[in-house]
Amino acid sequence: xxxxQQQLNRLYQYAMTLSHQSADAYDLLQASLESYLKIDQxxxxxxxxxxxxxxxxxxxxxxxxxxxxxxxxSSFGEEVExxxxxxxxxxxxxxxxxxxxxxxxxxxxxSPLDRDILxxxxxxxxxxxxxxxxxxxxxxxxxxxxxxxxQQFKTAPEPHGDQHxx
Amino acid sequence: MNINLQGSAPLKQQxxxxxxxxxxxxxxxxxxxxxxxxxxxxxxxxxxxAKEKLTKPLIAIAACLFIALIATTIPFAPSRLSTDGExxxxxxxxxxxxxxxxxxxxxxxxLKLKPxxxxxxxxxxxxxxxxxxxxxxxxxxxxxQRFSLSDGFLLGGRYCSIQGTTAAQLRFETPxxxxxxxxxxxxxELKYGPIPSLKDGESAIELQVKGLxxxxxxERGLMMVLVSP
Numbered sequence: 001x002x003x004x005q006q007q008l009n010r011l012y013q014y015a016m017t018l019s020h021q022s023a024d025a026y027d028l029l030q031a032s033l034e035s036y037l038k039i040d041q042x043x044x045x046x047x048x049x050x051x052x053x054x055x056x057x058x059x060x061x062x063x064x065x066x067x068x069x070x071x072x073x074s075s076f077g078e079e080v081e082x083x084x085x086x087x088x089x090x091x092x093x094x095x096x097x098x099x100x101x102x103x104x105x106x107x108x109x110x111s112p113l114d115r116d117i118l119x120x121x122x123x124x125x126x127x128x129x130x131x132x133x134x135x136x137x138x139x140x141x142x143x144x145x146x147x148x149x150x151q152q153f154k155t156a157p158e159p160h161g162d163q164h165x166x
Numbered sequence: 167m168n169i170n171l172q173g174s175a176p177l178k179q180q181x182x183x184x185x186x187x188x189x190x191x192x193x194x195x196x197x198x199x200x201x202x203x204x205x206x207x208x209x210x211x212x213x214x215x216a217k218e219k220l221t222k223p224l225i226a227i228a229a230c231l232f233i234a235l236i237a238t239t240i241p242f243a244p245s246r247l248s249t250d251g252e253x254x255x256x257x258x259x260x261x262x263x264x265x266x267x268x269x270x271x272x273x274x275x276x277l278k279l280k281p282x283x284x285x286x287x288x289x290x291x292x293x294x295x296x297x298x299x300x301x302x303x304x305x306x307x308x309x310x311q312r313f314s315l316s317d318g319f320l321l322g323g324r325y326c327s328i329q330g331t332t333a334a335q336l337r338f339e340t341p342x343x344x345x346x347x348x349x350x351x352x353x354x355e356l357k358y359g360p361i362p363s364l365k366d367g368e369s370a371i372e373l374q375v376k377g378l379x380x381x382x383x384x385e386r387g388l389m390m391v392l393v394s395p
Binding site: 104 | 173174175176178180182183185186188189190194195197198199201202203205206356357
């Protein structure tokens, strides 16, 4: 089975979400696609190729950037305590209204893991439980991150202010 | 990045727009499609192999009947190995495209006889030399026991690559002046497919390429490829 243009673009967008650099995103996609194509299809039946390739991209990205400590592994695998009042879904994000330039500034600033979470929510339409299972992040960690993301979007400075800070 | 001064919108929608703006260029798309097309051509023999496995029992019965018939009519029919028309590779069994590619590559390197990076008769010294590999070359007990390649026959080694992965090439000369080349590379099942482990009682993959014998096996986490006359 070959990936068509639409699928390749979606996968590129995912790689771009993680790496945030167009050249890195293309390298990620190409290398992951090469790995995928080397799998002996006569012996290994892959039920959802696009999802599988997305996972290859993610694993490769984590491996690649682990050395640079750009992947926040410290909070990645551990359950994080969070306030009892925290929402148990993406609802706090659903309610948010932001301006485009505000998003662009925060998008550059947040970690790849946070962008990954937002991708699974906004683009793939996953629930917090699905995201937690798929990304192998403890639910508490995920919800805590969602909570912090909401805070960031809510408290982000106005576009005409201190832009040099970023 | 463009600043959009339009009003607020739901965060989800803004994220979707942010992500959706990134597209592959025409050239990048073509490269990825070409990659897939090349792979599809390489996979075709494997699919054929799998298909053959399904019909194997029926073919085996038919073959037995056929052989019985031939044996009664032609007592001394010459035995023949299967032949790959494109690469002139003969083998005692069907092999994947990657095995054939590796065999063709190592034989080509063996015949070139490029100068050695290190000349030594000591495998330990050779091991110390290959410090840029992601593995440490080993003294192959299987090569010694099964293919009579004694450590004392070592001439030296050089860096090389197998299917794009950096590998160690060790050259041996037997007392009858026959040159043997042993290639060692980190074993990656995903890349090379299943390779037999002699320690587990399996037989090495054997092919004949350009008049040379190529044997592949797995040993202590490495893939070993031996080219000999």
